[in-house]
């Protein structure tokens with residue numbers, strides 16, 4: 289017998305996905321790409337070179353946490369930081385996409401958090417090791433509901449905010465991005481063939497700081513949406 293069920297030697301993992309706002313439908317996530325440094329004030333607060341071009345790193349697709357979800361405080365770190373970011377979801381892609389065509393491949397937008405084990409990220413950077421231990425851990429990519437570009441257009445300005453327990457920590461504007469969304473898609477597509485299901489976290493404004501178990505984190509991007517997550521004790 290050769291059924292779909294016995295095609296795989298173990299059950300295939302669940303498809304990672306993000307809710308589409310105001311529907312019961314889901315956007316399937318293939319890969320999560322992140323822009324390293326894309327707001328000048330954040331580059332300054334991290335003490336980095338302002339003239340260096342942004343760069344990319346990745347998280348596993350199953351690091352997505354939905355709106356209203358819980359993030360268990362991750363292992364090994366004593367300094368997990370929040371980074372609120374505009375998330376771009378792609379419905380198509382390819383290699384060497386021109387900036388003028390890049391928005392044709394955007395399905396929609398959401399607000400997300402690039403959670404970061406800052407102490408481990410900095411330690412790995414200092415010994416010239418990869419960033420996965422600092423960036424690509426379980427539940428490290430909370431992401432709110434997607435709003436289709438067909439409804440909201442392509443936001444290039446508007447406030448991007450994050451508060452913890454009601455206190456504003458990050459408050460920037462999308463117009464402070466050094467590389468805008470079309471440039472970011474174009475640059476990333478020079479490195480890899482982008483495809484439907486890929487999402488890009490586009491970098492964070494200043495104000496990154498530590499978050500601890502019990503924190504309620506609320507994020508909003510004007511015209512895009514909101515995201516609320518709670519940090520829970522370690523598993």
Ligand code: MN
Nearest residue numbers: 371402491492
């Ligand atoms: Mn980030």
